[in-house]
Amino acid sequence: MSIMDQTTPTPAAAPQPDAQTQPAVPAPTTPPQAPAATPAAAPKAPTGSKKILLVEDDDALASVYMTRLQAEGFDLKRVPNGEDALATALQFKPDLILLDVMMPKVSGFDVLDILRNTPETNNIKVIMLTALSQDSDKERATELGADDYLVKSQVVIADVVDRIRHHLGM
Secondary structure, eight states, X not given: OHHHHHHTHHHHHTHHHHHHHHHHTHHHHHHHHHHHHHHHHTTTGGGTTOEEEEEOSOHHHHHHHHHHHHHTTOEEEEESSHHHHHXXXXXXXXXXXXXXXXXXXXXXXXXXXXXXXXXXXXXXXEEEEESOOOHHHHHHHHHHTOSEEEEGGGOOHHHHHHHHHHHTTO
């Protein structure tokens, strides 16, 4: 009996370490390396120098847009009204302006009209981002020189980022 007791534990002990080592080695090395490298590096590299002026009087909405656009790597300034937008556009010299329409002091339509008639700002890309969904409002924005017209209730923030990238040639 003592011979059987000695032979039984020896073969059982030998296969267990081999079984533990084989599954552990291939699984962790291959999958974590490939997915970790691709999504993190690609989107942020080209946006570093692009400047965006966000003109939005709703603080909560502006905060959401600021967080996302900064995460995308854009250099961002936000102003709460049209009057400040005009002064900031001249000083900040943005590549693109996200412009609300219904704001205190000066409306987005008036801001757009002034921007397009000012030599220092007439080439800045302008995306109107508004609650106004009437065709007549969109036509007015187009006539005044808006590069794009997005209705807030019809887009998600990813759509806005896509349109920004499109207009900036990214």
